[in-house]
Amino acid sequence: MTDTARTARAGVPERPTLDGLEESWARRWQEEGTYAFDRSKKRADVYAIDTPPPTVSGELHMGHVFSYTHTDTVARYQRMRGKAVFYPMGWDDNGLPTERRVQNVYGVRCDPALPYDPVWRPPATPVDDAARRDPTPISRRNFIELCERLTVADEQVFEALWRRLGLSVDWSLTYTTIGRVARATSQRAFVRNLLRGEAYQAEAPTLWDVGFATAVAQAELEDRERPGAYHRLRFSGPAGREVLIDTTRPELLPACVALVCHPDDERYADLVGGTVRSPLFDVEVPVHAHPLADPAKGTGVAMVCTFGDLSDVTWWRELRLDTRVVIGRDGRLLPEPPAGVPAQPYAALAGQTVNGARREIVGMLADAGDLIGEPRPITHPVKFYERGDRPLEIVSTRQWYLRNGGRDAELRATLLARGGELRWVPAHMKHRYDHWVGGLTGDWLVSRQRFFGVPVPVWYRLDDAGEPDWSHPLTPDESALPVDPSSDPAPGYDESQRGQPGGFVGDPDVLDTWATSSLTPQIVGGWETDPALFAQVFPMDLRPQGQEIIRTWLFSSVVRSHFEHGVLPWRDTVLSGWILDPDRKKMAKSKGNVVTPLALLEQHGSDAVRYWAASGKPGMDLAFDPAQIKVGRRLATKLLNASKFALGLGAADALRAPATTALDRAMLAELATVVTAAGTAFDAYDHTAALQVTEAFFWRFCDDYIELVKERAYGTGAAADSARAALASALSVQLRLFAPVLPYVTEEVWSWWRYGSVHRAPWPTMYEVASTIEGAGDPALLRLAGDALSQVRRAKSERKLSMKAEVPLAEALGPAELLEQLTLVADDLRAAGRIGKLDLLPDRTPELVIACAF
Numbered sequence: 001m002t003d004t005a006r007t008a009r010a011g012v013p014e015r016p017t018l019d020g021l022e023e024s025w026a027r028r029w030q031e032e033g034t035y036a037f038d039r040s041k042k043r044a045d046v047y048a049i050d051t052p053p054p055t056v057s058g059e060l061h062m063g064h065v066f067s068y069t070h071t072d073t074v075a076r077y078q079r080m081r082g083k084a085v086f087y088p089m090g091w092d093d094n095g096l097p098t099e100r101r102v103q104n105v106y107g108v109r110c111d112p113a114l115p116y117d118p119v120w121r122p123p124a125t126p127v128d129d130a131a132r133r134d135p136t137p138i139s140r141r142n143f144i145e146l147c148e149r150l151t152v153a154d155e156q157v158f159e160a161l162w163r164r165l166g167l168s169v170d171w172s173l174t175y176t177t178i179g180r181v182a183r184a185t186s187q188r189a190f191v192r193n194l195l196r197g198e199a200y201q202a203e204a205p206t207l208w209d210v211g212f213a214t215a216v217a218q219a220e221l222e223d224r225e226r227p228g229a230y231h232r233l234r235f236s237g238p239a240g241r242e243v244l245i246d247t248t249r250p251e252l253l254p255a256c257v258a259l260v261c262h263p264d265d266e267r268y269a270d271l272v273g274g275t276v277r278s279p280l281f282d283v284e285v286p287v288h289a290h291p292l293a294d295p296a297k298g299t300g301v302a303m304v305c306t307f308g309d310l311s312d313v314t315w316w317r318e319l320r321l322d323t324r325v326v327i328g329r330d331g332r333l334l335p336e337p338p339a340g341v342p343a344q345p346y347a348a349l350a351g352q353t354v355n356g357a358r359r360e361i362v363g364m365l366a367d368a369g370d371l372i373g374e375p376r377p378i379t380h381p382v383k384f385y386e387r388g389d390r391p392l393e394i395v396s397t398r399q400w401y402l403r404n405g406g407r408d409a410e411l412r413a414t415l416l417a418r419g420g421e422l423r424w425v426p427a428h429m430k431h432r433y434d435h436w437v438g439g440l441t442g443d444w445l446v447s448r449q450r451f452f453g454v455p456v457p458v459w460y461r462l463d464d465a466g467e468p469d470w471s472h473p474l475t476p477d478e479s480a481l482p483v484d485p486s487s488d489p490a491p492g493y494d495e496s497q498r499g500q501p502g503g504f505v506g507d508p509d510v511l512d513t514w515a516t517s518s519l520t521p522q523i524v525g526g527w528e529t530d531p532a533l534f535a536q537v538f539p540m541d542l543r544p545q546g547q548e549i550i551r552t553w554l555f556s557s558v559v560r561s562h563f564e565h566g567v568l569p570w571r572d573t574v575l576s577g578w579i580l581d582p583d584r585k586k587m588a589k590s591k592g593n594v595v596t597p598l599a600l601l602e603q604h605g606s607d608a609v610r611y612w613a614a615s616g617k618p619g620m621d622l623a624f625d626p627a628q629i630k631v632g633r634r635l636a637t638k639l640l641n642a643s644k645f646a647l648g649l650g651a652a653d654a655l656r657a658p659a660t661t662a663l664d665r666a667m668l669a670e671l672a673t674v675v676t677a678a679g680t681a682f683d684a685y686d687h688t689a690a691l692q693v694t695e696a697f698f699w700r701f702c703d704d705y706i707e708l709v710k711e712r713a714y715g716t717g718a719a720a721d722s723a724r725a726a727l728a729s730a731l732s733v734q735l736r737l738f739a740p741v742l743p744y745v746t747e748e749v750w751s752w753w754r755y756g757s758v759h760r761a762p763w764p765t766m767y768e769v770a771s772t773i774e775g776a777g778d779p780a781l782l783r784l785a786g787d788a789l790s791q792v793r794r795a796k797s798e799r800k801l802s803m804k805a806e807v808p809l810a811e812a813l814g815p816a817e818l819l820e821q822l823t824l825v826a827d828d829l830r831a832a833g834r835i836g837k838l839d840l841l842p843d844r845t846p847e848l849v850i851a852c853a854f
Contacts, residue, residue: 010751012647016640018605018633021744026163034757035168038084039533047083048540049075050521050570051169052553053090053177055097056154060161062595062624067576069613069741071544072167073687074574076740079168080763086537088173088524089162093151094453095513096212096387102146102452107131110143110451112486112508117142122149140451140486147452151178161598166606166743168759175524177516178452183482185523186516187457189560190446191475194458198403198563199446201470205306205313206397206445209385210331214449215399216385216392217512218406218442219552223381226391230298231362232372235259235276235285243268243276244372246298248380250365251333251357252305253278254341254349255326256285260315261301263289268301279370280345280361288319307394309383310441327393333357354393398470400447400456400509404559406440418558423572425685426619429547436551444556446515453510457483459490466501474504478528518556521569540570547575547619574685577621584623595624607742608632614741617688635695636745639738642702643749646727649713652753655732657725658774660718662824663785664726667705669777671697671730672769678737679763687741694737701730704786711831729772733764778821784848785825788812791850792833799854807835809853816842 029035051071054064079085103109107127116139123131138146155176162169175182193199206215231250235243245259256278261268271287278285292311293302304315306323315321324338332353337346348364349357365371383392405412416437424430447456457476460468474490476483485506489495497503516523521540526533539561545553554573561569578586600609611632616622659665674697681689706727713723732754739746739758750758796805810833812819819840822829830838835852 009753009755012644012752016644016748018607018636018640018745021748022164022166022601022606025744025747026166029168029757029759030163030171032757034759035079035085035087035170037086037170037173039536041084041536043536045082045084046086046536046541047075047078048086048525048537048542048570049088050524050540050543050557051088051090052545053092053175053517053520054158055092055095056151056158059596060158061579062597062600063576063579065165065597065609066579066613066616066622067544067546068162068167069165069610070574070576070616070618070687071542072165072610073614073690073740074542074544074682074685075168076743076759077682077687077763079759080736080739080761082762085168085170086173086540087169088175089159089167089169089171090174090520090524091151091155091158091176092513092517093147093155093176094178094510094516096214096448096450098147098151099143099450099452100212100387102143102150103135104132105150106146107135108138108143108146109135110140111137112140112451114139114142116140122146144452148178151176161601164601164606165597166610168743173524177513177520177523178454180482181529182516182519182523183454184529185519185527186454186511187476187481187483188478188528189519189522189564190511190515191457191478191481193402193563194473194475196563199400200403201398201400201473203396203398205316205394206399207383207385208329208393208395208397209388209390210329210393211388211390212385212450213329215397215445215447216388217445217514218440219436219444219514219555220386221383221392222386224384225379226382227377228380228382229375229377231365231375232299233279233303233365234370234372235278237271237276238274243271243301244299245301245303247303248378249305249308249358250361251349251354252308252326253303253361253365254281254283254337254346255305255307255324256283256303257306257316257321257324258285258304258319259287259301260290260293260304260319261287262293262295263291265289265293265295265300280364280368281341283341286321288315290315290319306396309394313394314441323396325396327354327395329395329397331390331393354391397449399445400511401443402446402515402559404440404444404555405437406442406444412437412440415555415558415562418562418568421568422558422570425572425574426617429550429573429575429619432547432550433555436555444512444559446512447509448512449508450510453513454482454516455484455486456507456509456511457481457485458507459485459493459504460507461490462499462501462503462505464501466499468505473507514552514556517553518560521557521561522564538569539565539567541572543570543573545573545575547577550575572685574618577616577619580621580623582623582625586621600626600629604629604633605636605744607636607744610741610743611635611691614687614691618685632742635698636742638702639698639735639742639745640749642698642706643731643735643752645706645710646731647753649710649724649727651713651724651728651731653728654721654724655728656772657721657728659726659729659772659777660722660774661712662778662781663705663708663828664722665773665775665777666779666781666785666825667701667777668726668729668769668773670779670782671701671733672766672777673779675733675737675764675769676766679765682740690737691741694734698734698738700782700786701734704789705730705782708785708789708825708828708832712828725772729769733769736761736764781821781824784818784821785829787848788822788825788829788850789832791848792829792835792852795850795852801854804834805854807833807852807854809837809839810835811839811841811851811853812848813841813844813851814848815846818848822848 106122228248237243419433458473490504612628677693678690709723
């Protein structure tokens, strides 16, 4: 029994309020271990959630509230179903977003060549734009210390907001993706991938973000429409023939290694197998046929450069072309021309930015008469790193890769089959997984040329000339993890041998943040460090996440689990939709239309905000609507007041007593169907349907049932006892049905009259409700009584009378069978409607009509 289970009843307050519930209950839940994971349970009795760790380099927004509320409803429901819920929270704090935030906050940049300065301190006050434009260089270690300092502060802010929102997380299970456990787990998995041949190193064309100065992976790309221009250039063919090509990147002319045309394009068939000469540089380049060349694009023949885009990489690899690299890692043209390119015309381009070189070479081509016509403006998609603000370049670099099926048809088929084993909610999201895996063009690039991340755990021997042996990397023993090759010596060496001929050098790179985040089940589950816990929670039950990271987080997690464990990392995945602004546009920081949640939580209360979030189904987009939050506040307030009223009638002492009168049995019979429907919806991860069916019943319960029985419930005798018993049972059940969505108000009301926490109480069952019904109940009878009462109310409203006004005479008209049913609730109807005399006139109308005489 938990501490919560021993908590005493509080009693009904004189003036119940929603204000202050978050602070008091969040504190008590933590103190009493309400959501603590029970490690004594067997795997069959555990429900494990692989919670997405939010990036802590910015503010939480309503999209976070939306999706994390959905997950929390699942956790609360499963806990009430008797499961020991493994519900951790992580912080994704390593990688480029954190580095950029540190740079902007402190006005610094990392310079790995600088020595560590133990006395250096960051500015005490926020820096201005000038400091950001001219950042202070600091050592790698100083920079990492700043990253750690800032993420700790950010994580505290995030945790406070999550606690206020009411996430039923076990906060003792919190982890960070840069923490010691995560670093050791990430490095262990990488070393094993390397030893099994699943990870490898290669010198190859790499997508490169100039601003961040790092390689990026295919999964991190996005196309952005940008203005450009087609330039028509004149190449010289045999016998003085002109060969015209259209290009948007004339600055890459010195990197040209071939022209390509389609094999079926008769216009250039005679050129295939021969050579042409480039303008300005007069370099001889071959002409090849390739099916990727589009005869309808431009002139039908394309210039292949190393490297302008991904098509260039494909042609270069498949046609085994030469390499002439002209763009460096800094985004500028290299100071020296590639081999075979004359220095004189290249000198004007050396050291220029891409845009500067483009302007220069266009002028040179025009002067030489090799630019045909004027450039033609276009708008076209350009590849960007998803977090970057400059177009990507393709440069040749040495990087680490992890096999993912991009170049292995058998592995691709296996990973597609893994996707088929997974339960997708909603089901159509599986198409995105299949589309991504089926369209991979290369393996997963997992190394990054950055600083605040998990170090690549390898070193390289240096030969007698001081050159590294890339082909035989040195790896650490798993017992030594985590390691940092930039400061820890290689196994079998000491620090004095670093960088010396015959010694060693550490790999300077860090792992892609997804290479660590893809192991969240292993990190939090105690893989290789806590075998008992890992057996208890892995494979996990649920991966909730955003649809936009199917290609990154979900797929990469499948890859890592497949390699290491031979299974899926979880059974089910639930995908979130987008949050839209009132104009039905996706909310995004870049658009400036995001809404942060704290003010809304303070103004309306967490239950109200959670109500809005729960009104959106998995995979479905939801518009941000303050009016819907107000509806949630009204619902929570009504739950307080209706509960106070029912308990004021003595319902608390009537719990588990039988309901004997027809109306009470009818209400409970309908509630039994609601319990079944809500449970079925939650089992299908449809929290919205569960909320809708529960809420619809609750308003009928308040507006009709309570009004119909309150006079009887004030009395004495068997009929009054029945009313109080039905009220008690209905209140107990409804509090539990609402608890996953409205945790604060349900816990508050539960504490007035029940022991323990509603969130540890068992989920209601149809059998539980049915056991309080003496005999049978007909839900249609409650609807009939409610219809009759609403007609009486309408008659008073039309005459602008108070609802307490007396009705001397009311006539009930309708089919005889219907009026016979009405007699079962006639006493309650007369009391609720303040009807002096109720006459039943059968078979006068085809449906029920209540005519009131005043």
